Amino acid sequence: MFIGFIPFLSGTVSLVLSLLGRDKAARAGWWLTTLLVAVWAVHHGSHHIPQFATYGSW
């Protein structure tokens, strides 16, 4: 599900829309890319929770 290139693909599509002057669609695409990066970061970061748990109190 968390295929690595998906945020990059979303960014590239948004870039093409930006260059074509479709500002509204491009802006929506870039916001979608932001959301994808955040979700992907949570997914990959969650693998390190046991390591963070050793750091003492948060």
Place this chain on the structure above:
Amino acid sequence: MKANRLIDLFALYGVNAVLLVAFYFQLAHGELPCSLCNLQRVAFMLFGAGLLLNLWGKNPTPANYALSAIGALVGSLIGLMQMFLHVLPGTPPYGGAVLGMHMYTASYVVLTASIIYCVLMLSFQSCLQSIDVGTSSKDPRRSPFVRLAVGLFAALVIGNLVSVFVETGFHALYSDPHHYHLLYRGDPESSDATPSAGS
């Protein structure tokens, strides 16, 4: 050209420089980007996206700075998380260093500065818009310097898509890659030079 557009143009060149340095370390030094490194690259693209929309779009709006700032915030938090992973004494760092800082630390610093940049640009937007720099043209988007910055940014975004596809194929991003998935028959996370059997 309005002063705010000129400053955005310089900032976009800065984003291009960062993405070029990342490619330099990847291609010249063979340092493959990990999952969090790749996501920080997209965060730089998101910061650049707001600048691109300001420079290339028909109707630049303050919302473009919000896009840049949120993208930079997400990236700086990813950089901070990676710093926490490597900050303990005895924990090996990942990748090379720029100006004495490993790339995730440098990325955290630059992306945090980018958030401050967006806040300042939003604060002084009306003031900067009233300043004309250089000769005024009908369409500032046609300026060769704008075209070069936008063209370079586009090439780097597409280059990163190709890079990450060659690195991971249809898999999730690797935490500690040593080989490109599409160019290697073994486990890309294995540091062994010989491909593992059965993969």
